[in-house]
Amino acid sequence: MVALICGMTFLTPFTLKASQQQDVYEIQDPYEGFNRVMFKFNEKLDKYILIPAAEGYRAITTPYARERVRNFFSNMKEPVSAVNQILQGEFKNSGISLSRFVINSTLGLAGTHDVAGAWGLKKNQDGFDETLAKWGVPSGSYLVLPFVGPTTPRAFAGTIADGFISPVYWVTEDHEDGAYAYVAYVGAKAVVDREALLDYTRDLEKNSVDYYATMKAAYIQNKQKNYHNSSDNNTVSYDFDFEEVEYEEVIYTE
Amino acid sequence: MKNILATFIMGVSLFFTSSAKAEINATKAENFVKEVTNSGIEDIINANVSQKVKDERFEKLFNSALDLDFIGQFVLGRYWRTATQTQKKDFIAVYRKLNIKTWSARFDEFKGKNFDFVGTTPSNSKNQIFVNSTVNMGEGEPAKVVWRVKQSGDKFKIVDIIIENVSLAITARNEYTAFVKNHNGDIDALIANLQEKTK
Numbered sequence: 001m002v003a004l005i006c007g008m009t010f011l012t013p014f015t016l017k018a019s020q021q022q023d024v025y026e027i028q029d030p031y032e033g034f035n036r037v038m039f040k041f042n043e044k045l046d047k048y049i050l051i052p053a054a055e056g057y058r059a060i061t062t063p064y065a066r067e068r069v070r071n072f073f074s075n076m077k078e079p080v081s082a083v084n085q086i087l088q089g090e091f092k093n094s095g096i097s098l099s100r101f102v103i104n105s106t107l108g109l110a111g112t113h114d115v116a117g118a119w120g121l122k123k124n125q126d127g128f129d130e131t132l133a134k135w136g137v138p139s140g141s142y143l144v145l146p147f148v149g150p151t152t153p154r155a156f157a158g159t160i161a162d163g164f165i166s167p168v169y170w171v172t173e174d175h176e177d178g179a180y181a182y183v184a185y186v187g188a189k190a191v192v193d194r195e196a197l198l199d200y201t202r203d204l205e206k207n208s209v210d211y212y213a214t215m216k217a218a219y220i221q222n223k224q225k226n227y228h229n230s231s232d233n234n235t236v237s238y239d240f241d242f243e244e245v246e247y248e249e250v251i252y253t254e
Numbered sequence: 255m256k257n258i259l260a261t262f263i264m265g266v267s268l269f270f271t272s273s274a275k276a277e278i279n280a281t282k283a284e285n286f287v288k289e290v291t292n293s294g295i296e297d298i299i300n301a302n303v304s305q306k307v308k309d310e311r312f313e314k315l316f317n318s319a320l321d322l323d324f325i326g327q328f329v330l331g332r333y334w335r336t337a338t339q340t341q342k343k344d345f346i347a348v349y350r351k352l353n354i355k356t357w358s359a360r361f362d363e364f365k366g367k368n369f370d371f372v373g374t375t376p377s378n379s380k381n382q383i384f385v386n387s388t389v390n391m392g393e394g395e396p397a398k399v400v401w402r403v404k405q406s407g408d409k410f411k412i413v414d415i416i417i418e419n420v421s422l423a424i425t426a427r428n429e430y431t432a433f434v435k436n437h438n439g440d441i442d443a444l445i446a447n448l449q450e451k452t453k
Binding site: 025026027123203206207208209210212213214216217218221222224225235236237238239240241 | 331352356360375377378379384395400402414416418419420421424425427428429430431432433436444447448451
């Protein structure tokens with residue numbers, strides 16, 4: 001909660017739009033200097049710790065096994081979704097998330113198989129960031145935090161709050177070595193998530209002229225998907241005005 | 255009287271809004287994207303020809319399906335207006351080359367995959383529409399791929415591809431304008447950097 005309140009002090013409305021002097025499609029980044037330093041720090045962590053761990057994990061597992069592991073971690077997020085969906089007034093979705101957790105934790109062998117999905121109870125996960133968005137709390141400016149990576153004050157506050165809602169926290173909290181178990185869980189999840197992105201980030205980095213700017217644009221746009229899911233607005237977040245392009249015929253020959 | 259006037263204005267504005275959005279034929283736009291993806295899968299990925307022939311076919315398909323002149327101008331952002339004719343020409347050429355190289359290398363990932371088309375979404379830009387699809391990449395949830403299609407006369411072109419809500423055009427615009435900004439507005443530095451990546 002302290003982190004949440006601290007986070008709020010950073011809040012300024014995040015937007016793709018900007019003043020007339022600025023590019024309306026450029027994502028605003030008032031803390032760019034700080035963010036770029038943190039980005040470099042995280043890149044080192046990624047290069048020397050997370051990527052080797054993710055590659056090792058990939059080397060010793062099959063795609064089938066990895067999917068089971070991803071399903072397990074995804075299932076642990078269902079109760080978090082259920083709570084957030086109640087906070088958002090999405091009671092039907094909350095019921096679905098809870099049902100998915102119960103079915104997949106039992107019949108789905110600890111969540112490793114998505115039995116509920118096969119029965120038509122489709123995954124629709126939400127976090128506290130989306131809840132805050134629904135309550136009208138602005139996201140705040142783009143931030144890169146050490147060990148956390150790309151985020152916004154609202155998304156970071158959401159991550160902290162979701163951590164406290166998570167069943168993993170409640171299970172490990174009262175145990176003597178609970179803190180270690182929780183850290184191990186978070187670490188394992190980071191490796192599993194990183195493995196899933198290995199090929200994409202390699203490509204992105206190789207082809208990018210400014211990897212920081214690419215990651216920022218991709219993170220912010222991907223995040224907007226979640227907020228649009230919970231609104232009734234029919235417009236899509238990527239529908240920028242292409243008309244503003246002053247189209248000009250370019251003589252191209254090769 | 256006021257009510258009648260308000261209704262009239264509302265009706266007229268609704269007419270113009272809906273007619274502006276309706277200028278593109280949604281079915282034809284979706285069929286166009288289906289043809290492009292089918293052609294890519296059948297004539298390139300599944301074809302029993304050499305890699306050289308596949309690369310040539312890919313380049314031809316890429317150039318005919320995507321309006322890279324249009325996208326290239328968008329992604330250079332405000333620097334398009336300050337660029338010289340030579341810089342514009344060089345940028346579009348290298349942007350095209352890099353895209354062909356990047357996508358051509360990744361195209362085989364779609365081997366054995368099929369795009370499921372799940373309708374269209376209107377765009378606020380005239381003559382444009384979003385064609386929605388999903389593709390199961392084997393692991394995890396199916397990826398959501400949206401194709402932004404522009405109609406000019408009876409011709410269709412793809413002007414953006416949106417993967418999991420990430421527009422390639424917006425992302426490239428942020429990337430390229432950030433690079434030029436951090437190089438004191440030097441567009442040639444961007445072109446040189448991109449040329450290095452195409453080697």
